[in-house]
Amino acid sequence: MNFFDRLHDRIRTVDSVVSVGLDPDLSRIPDHLREHDLPRWAFNRRIIDATHEHAAVYKPNAAFYEDSDGWRALRETIAYAHGKNVPVLLDAKRADIGNTTRQYAQLLETADAITVNPYMGRDSLQPFLADEESGVFILCRTSNPGGADLQDLELETGEPLYERVAALADLWNENDNVGLVVGATKPQELEELREQVPDLPFLVPGIGAQGGDAEAAVEFGLANGVGLVNSSRGIIFAGEDSEAQSASDSRAAEPRDDGEQFANASGQAAKRLKKRLNQYRD
Numbered sequence: 001m002n003f004f005d006r007l008h009d010r011i012r013t014v015d016s017v018v019s020v021g022l023d024p025d026l027s028r029i030p031d032h033l034r035e036h037d038l039p040r041w042a043f044n045r046r047i048i049d050a051t052h053e054h055a056a057v058y059k060p061n062a063a064f065y066e067d068s069d070g071w072r073a074l075r076e077t078i079a080y081a082h083g084k085n086v087p088v089l090l091d092a093k094r095a096d097i098g099n100t101t102r103q104y105a106q107l108l109e110t111a112d113a114i115t116v117n118p119y120m121g122r123d124s125l126q127p128f129l130a131d132e133e134s135g136v137f138i139l140c141r142t143s144n145p146g147g148a149d150l151q152d153l154e155l156e157t158g159e160p161l162y163e164r165v166a167a168l169a170d171l172w173n174e175n176d177n178v179g180l181v182v183g184a185t186k187p188q189e190l191e192e193l194r195e196q197v198p199d200l201p202f203l204v205p206g207i208g209a210q211g212g213d214a215e216a217a218v219e220f221g222l223a224n225g226v227g228l229v230n231s232s233r234g235i236i237f238a239g240e241d242s243e244a245q246s247a248s249d250s251r252a253a254e255p256r257d258d259g260e261q262f263a264n265a266s267g268q269a270a271k272r273l274k275k276r277l278n279q280y281r282d
């Protein structure tokens with residue numbers, strides 16, 4: 001079954017378009033998990049237990065796993081997410097010349113979908129595009145301020161570069177497996193791109209910590225009800241405040257702190273986000 005059909009089913013099952021970003025910054029993982037063999041895996045497992053009922057996908061960003069323990073943690077994380085029936089979109093932003101990009105495409109043997117960088121052109125994406133079962137999200141108009149440096153450049157036709165990327169992505173979508181990455185910090189561009197490519201689902205990052213527009217993310221991010229709105233730090237580190245509060249409470253009174261409030265807080269944050277985004281769904 002094609003990735004977007006699987007995603008459609010998942011969205012319907014959990015009534016959610018929330019992509020839970022698994023970016024386990026080691027400096028922010030709760031202290032009591034640091035003694036584990038693989039702290040990032042210990043952290044992610046608890047986050048998955050707490051959030052899976054609200055997750056349309058998990059989106060680990062490869063940047064947080066690019067070392068030997070990290071790759072082990074990522075493998076465990078993906079297998080565990082699959083055990084909960086949640087697809088995994090690996091935010092890896094890959095692509096390279098032919099033989100190298102074929103190596104990168106092997107990432108799709110474990111993940112269900114991947115983000116790729118279109119800068120090197122079609123041949124650099126070919127092995128991803130050819131994988132009919134997997135989803136391929138092409139960076140189009142990213143959420144960061146510097147995204148304008150190249151993506152907004154006006155071509156000789158008058159269109160900005162990101163619109164050309166969208167047009168090419170539409171052309172390359174021969175296997176119905178292509179989506180676009182468009183930041184929630186760019187609501188106007190989201191709207192224009194939705195009009196330009198009505199059938200391509202978007203992955204929309206940039207709400208929460210980056211201050212993007214959640215309503216526009218839903219209104220324009222979904223194609224025929226399928227698309228994803230991502231939050232990473234806003235969900236997985238939602239417990240940082242409550243951990244601090246609980247530490248000061250336990251100094252003041254007695255009690256118990258099993259150190260797991262961060263997971264409960266992430267579950268609550270995912271549930272709240274799902275509810276908020278669902279207000280804007282048809």
Ligand SMILES: O=c1ccn([C@@H]2O[C@H](COP(=O)(O)O)[C@@H](O)[C@H]2O)c(=O)[nH]1
Pocket residue numbers: 021023061091141142143144181182183205206207208209210230231232233234
């Ligand atoms: O344009 C883009 C493309 C990717 N990202 C990634 O999404 C998450 C966002 O994290 P938050 O903590 O919710 O801000 C992160 O992995 C980014 O690398 C993006 O933000 N913008």
